[in-house]
Amino acid sequence: MRIIGLTGSIGTGKSTAARMLRRAGLPxxxxxxxxxxxxxxxxxxxxxxxxxxxxxxxxxxxxxxxxxxxxxxxxxxxxxxxxxxxxxxxxxxxxxxxxxxxxxARMVVLDIPLLFETGADRRCDLVVVVTCPPFLQAQRVLARPGMTLERLRQIRTQQAPEADKRRRADVVVPTGCGPRPALRRLRRALGL
The missing domain is CATH 3.40.50.300 (P-loop containing nucleotide triphosphate hydrolases)
Known part of the structure; x- marks a missing residue:
């Protein structure tokens, strides 16, 4: 069974990517x-x-x-x-x-926000990092109820830097252009 690690910083589209993979039939x-x-x-x-x-x-x-x-x-x-x-x-x-x-199951997904930070990447056969430009990330996160710039700053300090995640990834999926290109990239990368 192939284990896919899915991660990304807050507001980058990781949850949307996980929903796409579920709809594609992956646990x-x-x-x-x-x-x-x-x-x-x-x-x-x-x-x-x-x-x-x-x-x-x-x-x-x-x-x-x-x-x-x-x-x-x-x-x-x-x-x-x-x-x-x-x-x-x-x-x-x-x-x-x-x-x-x-x-x-031939392939499963572990959706883990702190994948690299907790060492969970070592349990995965392939790591997918979902990413977007910082301005879009902030826009998405600040639209959430109760979110503030200070809270976003605190969350970012707990997460590995975006550049580090991209460097360590096997596959990088940009989400700044919307869900369709991201879905195409995911399908291509995972052979779906």
Whole structure:
């Protein structure tokens, strides 16, 4: 089974690329969706995150905004959070890969925003980086509810530099010209 790593900085079109690959019939494991499930009521991360950061639980779930205020800008707190969450996300990914192997999937996608930053690229046979010009990235991100320039700056400091991601990628998919050219590039690169 061929494992495709899909990554890109915030606002570059990674989620759109993942949807395109799903529509093309590829199984996709979404690391962000996994984190949302872990933080939801009954999620495996709720109790340990609340224990590490008292007061971030609301109605049985992790209040992501409250948690963000506690960890962004505090590298030690962020490392504590990652030590809780990353192993749980990795376990969910391993379960996904086992299920796909049993189903004899020929190719799967690991949609991981921090692919390089967490070393997940080493588990992939091919890495696709989705990218766009910085002005377009900022425009897309700042259109999101509650997003500010300061918050965008903080997020960017947690992510590998765009040039580094492009350099380390096997395939670079520019999204600045819209979804159709990006889909063509993805299909060509993956032989779909």
């Amino acid at each position: 996709v494991h979404d690391a962000d969706a996994t984190v949302h499930a872990l933080f939801a009521p009954g999620g495996k991360a709720v109790a340990p995150v609340e224990a590490a950061f008292p007061g971030v639980e609301r109605d049985g779930a992790i209040d992501r905004a409250a948690l963000g205020r506690r960890v962004f800008g505090d590298p030690a707190a962020l490392r504590r959070l990652e030590a809780i969450v990353h192993p749980l996300v990795r376990a969910a990914e391993a379960d996904f890969l086992r299920r796909q192997r049993r189903r004899h």
